[in-house]
Every structure is written in structure tokens, then in C-alpha cells.
Amino acid sequence: MINDFHYLKPASLKEALAMYAEHDDCKVICGGQSLLIVMRQGMVAPEYLLDIKHVKELSYIKFDEKDGLRIGATTTHREIEKSDIIAKKYPVLVAMEEKLASIQTRNWGTIGGNLAHADPAGDPGPVLIALNAEIKFGNSGGEKLVPLDEFFVDYFETQMEQGDLVLEVHVPAPEPKFGCAYQKFNLLDSDMGIVAAAASVTLNADGTCKDVRIVLGNAGPIPLRVTKAEDLLKGKKLDDALFAEAGTIASEECMPVADIHASEEHRRHVLGVLTKRMLKKAFEQAQTAA
Ligand SMILES: Cc1cc2nc3c(=O)[nH]c(=O)nc-3n(C[C@H](O)[C@H](O)[C@H](O)COP(=O)(O)OP(=O)(O)OC[C@H]3O[C@@H](n4cnc5c(N)ncnc54)[C@H](O)[C@@H]3O)c2cc1C
Numbered sequence: 001m002i003n004d005f006h007y008l009k010p011a012s013l014k015e016a017l018a019m020y021a022e023h024d025d026c027k028v029i030c031g032g033q034s035l036l037i038v039m040r041q042g043m044v045a046p047e048y049l050l051d052i053k054h055v056k057e058l059s060y061i062k063f064d065e066k067d068g069l070r071i072g073a074t075t076t077h078r079e080i081e082k083s084d085i086i087a088k089k090y091p092v093l094v095a096m097e098e099k100l101a102s103i104q105t106r107n108w109g110t111i112g113g114n115l116a117h118a119d120p121a122g123d124p125g126p127v128l129i130a131l132n133a134e135i136k137f138g139n140s141g142g143e144k145l146v147p148l149d150e151f152f153v154d155y156f157e158t159q160m161e162q163g164d165l166v167l168e169v170h171v172p173a174p175e176p177k178f179g180c181a182y183q184k185f186n187l188l189d190s191d192m193g194i195v196a197a198a199a200s201v202t203l204n205a206d207g208t209c210k211d212v213r214i215v216l217g218n219a220g221p222i223p224l225r226v227t228k229a230e231d232l233l234k235g236k237k238l239d240d241a242l243f244a245e246a247g248t249i250a251s252e253e254c255m256p257v258a259d260i261h262a263s264e265e266h267r268r269h270v271l272g273v274l275t276k277r278m279l280k281k282a283f284e285q286a287q288t289a290a
Pocket of ligand 1: 028030034077101111113165167193
């Protein structure tokens with residue numbers, strides 16, 4: 001059962017930020033796909049709900065060849081999945097969205113809500129970090145832009161403070177010879193991942209590795225960069241042996257927990273396998289990219 005609350009419906013971003021600043025015991029609601037669950041469980045019982053779903057200024061997808069991609073916080077998963085420009089420039093984001101929950105949830109759930117909720121099993125976090133994304137958040141006093149891999153602090157906790165709204169996600173324009181792949185391992189299609197791995201690879205003109213990112217999902221309290229494995233690969237001519245070694249490092253460095261879905265050992269094993277496979281996939285994409 002959900003406790004009574006006062007409902008606030010701002011008409012603009014300015015009004016939303018002002019209302020949020022005025023009310024201490026206040027939670028933001030956007031698609032409600034995560035918040036309503038915890039409210040029904042009684043884990044969260046705010047006095048005020050600030051509904052930002054209709055704040056149109058935060059709903060957009062913009063792309064510029066130099067600046068890259070900008071997605072407003074209230075943009076739904078479905079809008080990202082169906083965006084032609086995202087399909088063309090960042091196909092990994094569309095592939096990730098197609099496997100995120102059901103169409104019904106994707107129609108309501110938003111990118112800002114997903115990242116603010118900071119579920120360690122969330123799909124967008126690892127992919128966006130592999131794409132080197134930044135996140136903009138702020139309150140009536142100002143804004144901050146931080147790399148997304150610094151935004152997550154702990155289980156369901158981010159750098160944001162009371163009064164802060166997620167405003168925008170920025171993904172840089174893809175470099176030449178760039179590839180990015182993501183896969184989650186789950187028993188039910190489109191369910192939250194038991195574990196997941198994202199990898200991106202950028203190659204130099206001579207075929208050596210210019211940059212690489214490996215990000216694990218549901219492998220610890222936050223999306224986990226495996227920097228030890230990234231350092232192993234940087235500057236090298238990549239091959240299957242290196243991908244396997246990186247996979248072994250990922251399975252050692254991750255911090256998964258056991259639950260009814262899988263043991264810690266099983267999660268470590270699958271994370272190693274997914275890391276190896278996603279690196280190879282990202283590498284092959286980078287080799288054929290313009
Ligand atoms: C059946 C089901 C299956 C799901 N499967 C998946 C899955 O496979 N993968 C996955 O990643 N997710 C999954 N989810 C989670 C869900 O899709 C996302 O978390 C959703 O995107 C949340 O967005 P929302 O707009 O609904 O957020 P809400 O539920 O409205 O809010 C979530 C949290 O974020 C805060 N918040 C919302 N917007 C903002 C903002 N702009 N600024 C600051 N704080 C904000 C709220 O206060 C709340 O704490 C699933 C959910 C359901 C119900």
C-alpha cells in the first residue's frame with residue numbers, strides 16, 4: 001500500500017527546480033517504473049511527489065557530428081530505442097534498450113530515472129560508461145557535469161543531493177575505428193541482468209589499441225570499470241589470447257554477491273566469459289568501422 005502524499009506537477013524546469021528546493025521530504029517521480037515499486041513496498045514514503053514527466057524541456061534527443069549525442073533526462077527508453085540517429089551512430093544503445101524490460105516499461109521508464117535510481121543491475125549505466133558518457137545534474141543553484149563512471153557512489157546511491165535533478169546525458173561523437181558491445185546474462189528475456197558486460201575499443205591507424213573500456217553490470221555496488229584489464233590491452237595488437245586474459249582479470253576483479261538467481265562463483269565465471277566476448281565483438285566492429 002502506498003502512503004498518502006501531496007502531488008506537485010511543475011509546468012517547466014524552472015518551476016520543477018524551485019518546487020524541489022522548497023520541499024524537503026520530496027521525491028521526484030518520472031515514469032514511476034522503479035519508484036512506485038519501492039513506494040508500494042513501503043521502503044520510501046515521501047510527503048511530496050514532484051512529477052517531472054511532463055517537463056518538456058527535458059525530453060529530447062539531439063546529435064551533432066562534433067558534439068555528439070545529448071539525451072534529455074525525461075526521454076523514455078522507447079524513444080531511445082526508436083531513434084534513427086542513435087541506431088546509426090550508437091547501435092549498441094538501441095540493442096541495449098531492446099532488451100531492457102518490456103515495451104510497456106520502456107514506454108514509461110526514462111533514462112534519467114534509470115540512472116538516478118542507480119540499480120547495480122541497470123542496463124544503461126555500463127553501456128553509457130563504455131561510450132564515455134557524462135551526466136549533467138543540478139538544482140536551483142547550479143549545474144554539474146561529471147563523467148558517468150564517477151556519478152554512481154554505492155548501491156542505489158549517486159553523487160546527487162536532495163534538490164538535484166538529472167538533466168541530461170552526453171555521449172561524445174564516436175571516434176574513427178570505434179566499436180562497442182554489450183550483453184547481459186539473464187534467464188528471462190528482457191529481465192534485469194544476473195550479470196552484464198560492456199566493452200568499447202578504439203583502434204589506432206596501425207591497428208593497435210588506442211583506447212578500451214570494460215564495464216561490468218551487477219558485478220558490485222556500481223557499474224564496475226575493470227581498469228587493470230583495460231591497461232593490459234592499451235597500446236597492444238589485440239587478439240583472442242589478450243581477450244581471454246582480460247576476461248580472467250574481470251572475473252577476479254569483480255565484486256558480485258550471491259542471491260537466489262546465481263552464486264558468486266557463477267557470476268564471476270559468466271562475467272569473465274562476457275568480458276572476453278564483448279571485447280572481441282567491439283574489436284571486430286572497430287576493425288570494420290570507418
Ligand atoms: C518489470 C520491470 C522490469 C525492468 N527491467 C529492467 C531492465 O531489464 N533493465 C533496467 O535497466 N531497468 C529495468 N527496470 C527498471 C526501470 O525500467 C528503470 O529504472 C526506469 O528507467 C526508471 O525510470 P522512471 O522514469 O520510471 O523512474 P522513476 O521510477 O520515476 O524514478 C526512479 C528513481 O529515480 C528518481 N528520478 C527519476 N527521474 C529523476 C530525475 N530526472 N532526476 C533525479 N531523480 C530522478 C526518482 O526519485 C526515483 O528515486 C525494470 C522495471 C520494471 C518495472
